[in-house]
Amino acid sequence: xxxxxxxxxxxxxxxxxxxxxxxxxxxxxxxxxxxxxxxxxxxxxxxxxxxxxxxxxxxxxxxxxxxxxxxxxxxxxxxxxxxxxxxxxxxxxxxxxxxxxxxxxxxxxxxxxxxxxxxxxxxxxxxxxxxxxxxxxxxxxxxxxxxxxxxxxxxxxxxxxxxxxxxxxxxxxxxxxxxxxxxxxxxxxxxxxxxxxxxxxxxxxxxxxxxxxxxxxxxxxxxxxxxxxxxxxxxxxxxxxxxxxxxxxxxxxxxxxxxxxxxxxxxxxxxxxxxxxxxx
Amino acid sequence: xxxxxxxxxxxxxxxxxxxxxxxxxxxxxxxxxxxxxxxxxxxxxxxxxxxxxxxxxxxxxxxxxxxxxxxxxxxxxxxxxxxxxxxxxxxxxxxxxxxxxxxxxxxxxxxxxxxxxxxxxxxxxxxxxxxxxxxxxxxxxxxxxxxxxxxxxxxxxxxxxxxxxxxxxxxxxxxxxxxxxxxxxxxxxxxxxxxxxxxxxxxxxxxxxxxxxxxxxxxxxxxxxxxxxxxxxxxxxxxxxxxxxxxxxxxxxxxxxxxxxxxxxxxxxxxxxxxxxxxxxxxxxxxxxxxxxxxxxxxxxxxxxxxxxxxxxxx
Numbered sequence: 001x002x003x004x005x006x007x008x009x010x011x012x013x014x015x016x017x018x019x020x021x022x023x024x025x026x027x028x029x030x031x032x033x034x035x036x037x038x039x040x041x042x043x044x045x046x047x048x049x050x051x052x053x054x055x056x057x058x059x060x061x062x063x064x065x066x067x068x069x070x071x072x073x074x075x076x077x078x079x080x081x082x083x084x085x086x087x088x089x090x091x092x093x094x095x096x097x098x099x100x101x102x103x104x105x106x107x108x109x110x111x112x113x114x115x116x117x118x119x120x121x122x123x124x125x126x127x128x129x130x131x132x133x134x135x136x137x138x139x140x141x142x143x144x145x146x147x148x149x150x151x152x153x154x155x156x157x158x159x160x161x162x163x164x165x166x167x168x169x170x171x172x173x174x175x176x177x178x179x180x181x182x183x184x185x186x187x188x189x190x191x192x193x194x195x196x197x198x199x200x201x202x203x204x205x206x207x208x209x210x211x212x213x214x215x216x217x218x219x220x221x222x223x224x225x226x227x228x229x230x231x232x233x234x235x236x237x238x239x240x241x242x243x244x245x246x247x248x249x250x251x252x253x254x255x256x257x258x259x260x261x262x263x264x265x266x267x268x269x270x271x272x273x274x275x276x277x278x279x280x
Numbered sequence: 281x282x283x284x285x286x287x288x289x290x291x292x293x294x295x296x297x298x299x300x301x302x303x304x305x306x307x308x309x310x311x312x313x314x315x316x317x318x319x320x321x322x323x324x325x326x327x328x329x330x331x332x333x334x335x336x337x338x339x340x341x342x343x344x345x346x347x348x349x350x351x352x353x354x355x356x357x358x359x360x361x362x363x364x365x366x367x368x369x370x371x372x373x374x375x376x377x378x379x380x381x382x383x384x385x386x387x388x389x390x391x392x393x394x395x396x397x398x399x400x401x402x403x404x405x406x407x408x409x410x411x412x413x414x415x416x417x418x419x420x421x422x423x424x425x426x427x428x429x430x431x432x433x434x435x436x437x438x439x440x441x442x443x444x445x446x447x448x449x450x451x452x453x454x455x456x457x458x459x460x461x462x463x464x465x466x467x468x469x470x471x472x473x474x475x476x477x478x479x480x481x482x483x484x485x486x487x488x489x490x491x492x493x494x495x496x497x498x499x500x501x502x503x504x505x506x507x508x509x510x511x512x513x514x515x516x517x518x519x520x521x522x523x524x525x526x527x528x529x530x531x532x533x534x535x536x537x538x539x540x541x542x543x544x545x546x547x548x549x550x551x552x553x554x555x556x557x558x559x560x561x562x563x564x565x566x567x568x569x570x571x572x573x574x575x576x577x578x579x580x581x582x583x584x585x586x587x588x589x590x591x592x593x594x595x
Contacts, residue, residue, distance in 0.1 A: 130360015155360025
């Protein structure tokens with residue numbers, strides 16, 4: 001009976017789970033070449049964002065968006081020491097974090113956003129109806145809707161797919177493939193986490209006291225959105241990279257908010273009943 | 281370069297993305313709120329009210345049906361791909377307030393129409409075989425189910441906004457309550473307005489006014505709590521471009537003035553009572569739109585506030 005229904009409705013079996021894949025972005029190795037941005041645009045056939053100059057260092061990309069799935073940040077820091085200003089340049093290739101508890105996926109009312117067999121978060125373009133709820137739900141400002149009058153997949157939500165199409169063919173995602181310094185590393189998530197812990201140890205031994213990992217299962221960032229499938233080694237506080245220190249998952253506070261709403265509604269009904277009451 | 285160091289984040293770039301929704305959404309919140317509030321007031325009057333209360337409040341079923349007519353088209357128009365509106369109903373996922381809302385609207389609309397049709401058959405407006413058929417509608421059951429669905433419809437909208445990472449919408453626990461109170465005050469005001477136009481007896485008008493004022497007082501109280509919990513985060517709403525629509529239209533003309541007008545109408549009868557009640561009800565209804573619109577628009581400004589985003593996601 002169910003089988004007949006599935007055949008009739010053309011319902012496919014979900015693919016069998018595979019080893020969880022992800023990105024480890026080691027910002028200490030990033031040289032800001034933006035090869036990842038270009039490779040991502042090229043492979044995913046994303047349109048250019050125009051040639052606006054932001055005036056903010058060499059970052060003319062600005063933010064992640066519907067047609068920008070890798071974004072290289074240029075953080076210029078100057079700190080006074082004994083003899084003048086000590087300067088450094090932090091570079092970081094930002095990307096969708098593919099959260100274990102993804103706010104966008106939970107918000108999605110159509111089921112267009114799904115978790116793939118690789119543990120990543122993916123938007124099914126033929127299902128998304130562009131309701132836009134995932135856009136402000138994401139605590140990292142990653143996913144966005146394309147303009148309805150645009151030429152690229154108009155009016156639906158877009159973000160990094162972790163090159164789902166390439167993964168299906170056992171290929172490395174375009175950004176990681178193009179990264180010349182291995183700042184973007186792709187692989188099995190467990191192995192990447194091991195590698196990240198070793199790398200952090202190395203850097204700390206060299207005196208990089210402010211280095212830290214962002215999005216590991218044990219880190220505070222993971223307390224609501226869970227471990228990130230695209231996690232980072234940062235050289236400063238998360239806020240310096242525009243990353244929230246505890247990314248919020250809206251679901252966690254939803255029951256309480258419904259509760260207050262219901263309290264007011266039921267309260268109104270009781271008052272109205274009393275005002276009407278006894279006058280029949 | 282030095283300037284950059286004084287700031288906490290990455291230049292002044294927002295942490296989250298700006299909501300893409302446009303005017304259709306606050307318009308829907310407003311109409312959906314009136315529909316639920318009017319349906320609820322009408323249903324409660326049928327159960328608990330006097331003969332006059334029942335008769336005049338029953339217009340609330342017409343109002344609810346009428347207010348629901350533009351709701352689905354408004355929501356569809358706001359989609360990036362309107363022709364895929366039915367994808368909302370391809371799954372049932374109450375975890376997503378958007379999905380819950382789509383299902384609630386889908387279920388509530390026909391119920392409100394059925395109850396309005398039953399009312400039309402009662403008053404002789406709907407005759408012939410259709411009228412006879414309509415008389416078979418189990419009114420009490422429809423009222424009870426509709427009341428629950430109406431409460432859900434009025435209640436989920438504020439929670440939907442709160443289930444984002446926009447600081448103004450997400451910081452306080454009370455936005456859902458604010459929207460619910462606004463729905464109840466504007467819905468009961470719509471019933472009161474219709475009753476005044478149809479020259480309902482004074483006692484009935486006074487009762488509608490009392491209910492509307494109670495909802496207004498509740499709205500004022502929960503709005504105060506909302507602003508207090510939001511603290512600095514509420515600035516895009518309470519100061520700047522939206523301060524006038526919020527303070528003058530939503531709070532002043534939309535909540536305080538109707539309370540004052542109803543109080544003035546307190547001991548009056550006949551025509552002065554009807555004029556004051558109608559004026560108050562119109563203010564409440566317009567104020568509800570101003571409230572939804574200003575909170576909605578202020579949320580867009582708030583979404584670009586880097587410091588507020590960091591504050592929201594640090595405790």
